[in-house]
Amino acid sequence: MKVVTGVIGNDIHVVANRLMDLSLTARGYEVFNLGVNTYLEEFFDAAVETGAEILLISSLNGEAEGWGREVKLLKAKYKSLDGLTMMIGGNLTVGSGNAEDIVTRFKNYGFDLVCHQVDLNTGLDMLEEYMQEQKHS
Amino acid sequence: MSTNNNKLLVDIGSTYFKVSTADSIEQHFRDFNKRILDDLMHKCGDIVQSYEPENVHICSSANGGLSTLIIGLTHSYSLKYATNIAYNSGINVIDSIVFQDIEEYSIPSDLIDVVIIVGGIDSNGGVFDERLTSYLDKLNYSNVVYVGNKNDAQEIAKTVERLEILPNIIDDRLHIVETHLKDYLTNLYQQDIEGKEDIKDLYEVTGNQIYSTPFVVNKSLPLIHTSFSVTDPFILLDIGGATTDVHYSKDLVSDNIVTEQGHDRIVFKKLGVYKSRQSLIFTAENNEYAYELLMHLKVTENIYNEHSEKATKILMQLAIFLVLCKMSHYRPAYVTLKLLAMNSIVFTGGITKVLNTEDIEDVVAFFYRKILNSDHKPVTVLDSDYDIWTLGATEHAACQ
Numbered sequence: 422m423k424v425v426t427g428v429i430g431n432d433i434h435v436v437a438n439r440l441m442d443l444s445l446t447a448r449g450y451e452v453f454n455l456g457v458n459t460y461l462e463e464f465f466d467a468a469v470e471t472g473a474e475i476l477l478i479s480s481l482n483g484e485a486e487g488w489g490r491e492v493k494l495l496k497a498k499y500k501s502l503d504g505l506t507m508m509i510g511g512n513l514t515v516g517s518g519n520a521e522d523i524v525t526r527f528k529n530y531g532f533d534l535v536c537h538q539v540d541l542n543t544g545l546d547m548l549e550e551y552m553q554e555q556k557h558s
Numbered sequence: 559m560s561t562n563n564n565k566l567l568v569d570i571g572s573t574y575f576k577v578s579t580a581d582s583i584e585q586h587f588r589d590f591n592k593r594i595l596d597d598l599m600h601k602c603g604d605i606v607q608s609y610e611p612e613n614v615h616i617c618s619s620a621n622g623g624l625s626t627l628i629i630g631l632t633h634s635y636s637l638k639y640a641t642n643i644a645y646n647s648g649i650n651v652i653d654s655i656v657f658q659d660i661e662e663y664s665i666p667s668d669l670i671d672v673v674i675i676v677g678g679i680d681s682n683g684g685v686f687d688e689r690l691t692s693y694l695d696k697l698n699y700s701n702v703v704y705v706g707n708k709n710d711a712q713e714i715a716k717t718v719e720r721l722e723i724l725p726n727i728i729d730d731r732l733h734i735v736e737t738h739l740k741d742y743l744t745n746l747y748q749q750d751i752e753g754k755e756d757i758k759d760l761y762e763v764t765g766n767q768i769y770s771t772p773f774v775v776n777k778s779l780p781l782i783h784t785s786f787s788v789t790d791p792f793i794l795l796d797i798g799g800a801t802t803d804v805h806y807s808k809d810l811v812s813d814n815i816v817t818e819q820g821h822d823r824i825v826f827k828k829l830g831v832y833k834s835r836q837s838l839i840f841t842a843e844n845n846e847y848a849y850e851l852l853m854h855l856k857v858t859e860n861i862y863n864e865h866s867e868k869a870t871k872i873l874m875q876l877a878i879f880l881v882l883c884k885m886s887h888y889r890p891a892y893v894t895l896k897l898l899a900m901n902s903i904v905f906t907g908g909i910t911k912v913l914n915t916e917d918i919e920d921v922v923a924f925f926y927r928k929i930l931n932s933d934h935k936p937v938t939v940l941d942s943d944y945d946i947w948t949l950g951a952t953e954h955a956a957c958q
């Protein structure tokens with residue numbers, strides 16, 4: 422399965438992104454890693470060019486909120502991304518925040534899976550489960 | 559060993575032509591009632607005839623280059639990569655179309671020299687459909703090349719006649735692959751130059767291939783430090799009569815395009831001070847700061863209607879300002895340059911005969927203050943003797 426990943430906005434925290442690339446590859450995904458400093462439009466454009474099924478965004482430095490609000494508006498301009506599974510993880514707010522509120526908010530922004538300060542492997546297990554469910558439903 | 563002492567270098571532009579020998583450079587306004595060869599021989603016949611054809615090297619940008627229309631999937635990848643390759647091959651981009659919205663675009667009436675179709679990595683496919691063919695059916699073009707994903711190539715070839723299929727310009731890691739499309743476009747441009755009746759005439763005086771000027775200038779950029787004190791990163795502006803060419807160091811773009819060469823090129827087609835004068839004025843009238851610039855230069859908009867030396871000078875200053883705007887965040891074109899990181903700004907072409915360093919620095923400083931809120935001051939370098947062009951042409955002549 423093809424997955425596009427990267428770190429959104431002007432965020433340069435690269436460590437999790439490298440680990441993400443390795444873990445995804447180890448789990449058998451075909452990974453398109455856009456790296457740090459990636460804008461929302463580039464994520465969507467990469468999904469179009471690759472035909473990816475999954476978009477997995479990291480945000481570590483606290484920018485996620487601002488970008489989250491843009492997601493629906495921008496995604497609506499694309500005619501071939503309706504089937505795209507969208508996931509976001511990392512530090513999704515400034516400071517600690519209440520995880521439940523954050524998850525609800527980001528789901529409203531259009532993400533199918535939201536992992537605020539969730540360990541990478543736990544998150545990728547969630548993804549696998551979710552994809553399985555999608556297949557059966 | 560000095561190779562060019564016995565060589566004559568000729569550059570044919572849309573407005574001027576210049577003739578360079580080991581000890582002098584002459585520049586002449588073109589007479590549009592004459593064919594290029596007649597004009598050249600009329601004004602510089604003695605010089606030209608004193609050289610053997612194999613020692614005469616000619617380059618031309620007179621026909622303004624070839625035009626392309628690009629159809630791709632996304633702005634960040636297919637369209638951006640194809641645009642980059644087109645510009646670097648000396649081709650002008652007329653329009654770029656995002657395929658999913660193709661039905662909403664108007665059809666340009668001008669003849670397009672080459673249509674580029676691109677999109678998807680090779681493991682993707684089925685990204686184009688019959689809307690492509692129906693668009694192409696209405697379009698007036700001479701060549702069409704496909705550089706998208708492998709899977710769709712044969713399907714498109716069934717419906718698009720004379721489709722040239724080349725390897726994908728996007729690799730499996732979403733990186734750019736330039737070679738094949740670049741060679742194809744460079745050759746096309748080359749054939750076009752040679753096919754122009756006016757240019758063909760010139761083979762009476764040269765035994766060498768006639769090249770496009772951007773090709774020659776590009777050759778000289780890596781050597782620029784040998785003639786000028788230019789600090790990287792820099793941009794080189796060639797504001798001509800019809801178009802403006804900008805060559806810039808790769809370091810000035812933060813981008814997903816990783817290519818081998820250190821410099822890229824972009825062309826602003828309708829920005830020039832003679833043939834494109836009207837569209838330059840139009841652009842100025844639509845720029846809210848241009849009026850302030852005129853005030854700063856102590857003239858009014860009436861200057862647009864004047865045809866004087868002073869008017870030409872002001873228009874050139876305006877052109878510098880507008881090009882910088884187009885390359886900055888203020889008016890994003892297809893690339894945005896990190897202009898605050900730029901250390902040198904080099905000017906070549908006719909502009910260096912009209913403006914002095916002070917005139918230029920005045921506008922550049924105005925731009926940085928107004929648009930970027932900064933006192934940054936890149937070093938201005940004037941190539942008033944066409945050294946850059948000579949450098950490229952010499953380098954090229956030496957290779958032949």
Ligand code: B12
Pocket residue numbers: 431432433434435436437440477478479480481482483484508509510511512513514515516517536538539540541542543544545
């Ligand atoms: C190293 C570091 C830096 C380095 C980065 C070097 C580099 N190029 O990577 C430097 C010094 C440059 C830096 C700069 C900044 N940093 Co910093 N940095 C850190 C630090 C100490 C460690 C980050 C790290 O690499 N961790 C190791 C990796 C493996 O873990 P991780 O990033 O947390 O990711 C894990 C999970 O989040 C998860 N994950 C990540 N993405 C995703 C996605 C999905 C889908 C899933 C499921 C899981 C997942 O997987 C990882 C492993 O489990 C953290 C604090 C901390 N201890 O976490 C702060 C931290 C991330 N930085 C922070 C800040 C604020 C900044 C700056 C703004 C500081 C400043 N004022 O200048 C700048 C921002 C620069 C920028 N433009 O982005 C804050 C962010 C606060 C927030 N979000 O509210 C933190 C949390 C520190 C803090 N407590 O305040 N930083």
